[in-house]
Amino acid sequence: MKEIILIIRPEKLEVLKSILDEKNCGGMTISTVMGCGTQKGTVEGVNEIKGFKTTINLLPKVRVEVVVEDSKVEQIILDVREKVATGHVGDGKIFIRNIEEAIRIRTGERGEKAL
Structure with a gap:
């Protein structure tokens, strides 16, 4: 089993959900996050306490x-x-990790059956 972590543009969430649904993925966890990569989206401001940008x-x-x-x-x-x-900077990243075990709490099923 593998864990796939996808960091994507918010407007692409519905597209991604339909891809995962087509592949019969049993479930997913979705979080709103903030981040930066090579696009370096910037917002400048002045820190009023210390007076520096x-x-x-x-x-x-x-x-x-x-x-x-x-x-x-x-x-x-x-x-x-x-x-x-x-095709533009900021599309996101995909990370893949090995999963040693999965257990469904309700039934005790293990491995792929728990997905």
């Missing part, structure tokens, strides 16, 4: 976490690249 390079993003069977990972990546990418 600060740069806050954080942009709104959405973090989607899903755990899937190993066999689904590559197709999800391909679909995300095809349907979520705009």
